[in-house]
Amino acid sequence: MTLSNTERKIIENSIRDVKDFPKPGIVFKDITTLLNDAEAYGVLMNHLYQRYKGYNLNYIAGIDARGFIFGAALAQMLGIGFVPIRKKGKLPYTTISEKYSLEYGIDEVEIHIDAFSKIQNARVLLIDDLIATGGTANAAARLIKQAGASCVEACFVVALNFLDGQKNLKETTNVYSLIEVN
Ligand code: AMP
Numbered sequence: 468m469t470l471s472n473t474e475r476k477i478i479e480n481s482i483r484d485v486k487d488f489p490k491p492g493i494v495f496k497d498i499t500t501l502l503n504d505a506e507a508y509g510v511l512m513n514h515l516y517q518r519y520k521g522y523n524l525n526y527i528a529g530i531d532a533r534g535f536i537f538g539a540a541l542a543q544m545l546g547i548g549f550v551p552i553r554k555k556g557k558l559p560y561t562t563i564s565e566k567y568s569l570e571y572g573i574d575e576v577e578i579h580i581d582a583f584s585k586i587q588n589a590r591v592l593l594i595d596d597l598i599a600t601g602g603t604a605n606a607a608a609r610l611i612k613q614a615g616a617s618c619v620e621a622c623f624v625v626a627l628n629f630l631d632g633q634k635n636l637k638e639t640t641n642v643y644s645l646i647e648v649n
Contacts, residue, residue: 468514468517468518469518470514470645474510474514475645475646477506477507477510478501478507478510478511478624478645478646479646480507481500481501481504481507481508482496482497482498482500482501482624482625482646483496483497483499483500484496484497485497496596496597496625496627496648498533498536498596498597498624498625501624502536511537511624511645512537512540512541512544514645515537515541515544515622516541516544516545518643519541519545519592519622520545522590522592522619522620523590524545524547524590524591524592524619525547525548525583525586525589525590525591525616526542526547526548526549526550526582526583526586526589526590526591526592526616527539527541527542527545527547527548527549527550527591527592527594528549528550528551528552528578528582528591528592528593528594528607528611528618529549529550529551529552529593529594529595530552530576530593530594530595530603530604530607531551531552531553531554531557531576533595533596533597534552534594534595534596535549535551536596537594537596537624538594541592541594550578550579550582550583550591551578552576552577552578552593552607552610553576553577553578554574554575554576554577555574555575555576555577556577557577558577558578558579560579560580560581561579561580561581562577562578562579562580563577563578563580563610563613563614564576564577564578564610565577565606565607565609565610565613566606567602567603567605567606568602569602574602574603575606576603576606576607576610577610578607578610578611578613578614579614580614582614582616583611583614583615583616584615586616587615588615588616588617589615589616589617590616590617590619591611591616591617591618591619592618592619592620592621592622593607593608593611593618593620593621593622593640594621594622594623595607595621595622595623596623596624596625597623597624597625597626597627598621598623598625598626598627598632598633598636598642598644599627599630599632600630600631600632601630601631601632601633601635601636602632604621604623604632604636605632605635605636605639607621608621608636608639608640618639618640619640619641620640620641620642620643621636621640621641621642621643622642622643622644623642623643623644623645624644624645624646625644625645625646625647625648626642626644626646626647626648627648628647628648628649629648629649
């Protein structure tokens with residue numbers, strides 16, 4: 468199940484472009500305006516529900532922090548649990564962590580070691596607002612595997628296709644992005 472053109476336009480028009488944030492040359496895709504627009508947020512969540520209700524998912528894993536907003540709402544709609552994948556040092560219990568490269572330097576994401584332990588080979592959907600270089604999502608997909616579960620798909624509201632993140636991630640898992648920016 469994919470978006471209709473009308474649904475895509477409603478979602479696309481609700482996302483604000485902020486030029487030169489957080490630094491010169493970056494166009495930041497601001498999803499706070501989508502969340503602020505009940506129609507657009509509803510169209511998005513209803514579409515995700517319709518797409519994923521037949522996937523037999525056991526968990527949604529959301530990436531810190533905007534992935535939590537879509538992921539937690541979708542988990543409730545599907546009647547399944549939610550797992551946060553967080554930036555280093557935020558999760559209180561024993562964690563597994565994965566490093567990934569940024570343009571300058573290294574970042575790290577973590578998951579609780581027992582996040583999927585209630586279900587053997589749990590089927591997990593990974594979700595975030597946007598995929599750029601794919602570093603964060605790739606590290607998150609590795610964490611899901613290390614925690615003993617299977618990442619059946621990674622879903623993004625926006626994919627920046629002028630970067631190779633989506634292409635690279637497709638080597639590891641299925642990828643579904645609602646809005647593609649070329
Ligand atoms: P990456 O690891 O390069 O794929 O970056 C993805 C993460 O950075 C996501 O959690 C996004 O929320 C955030 N991000 C990167 N670039 C942008 C952008 N142009 N607009 C909004 N968020 C971005």
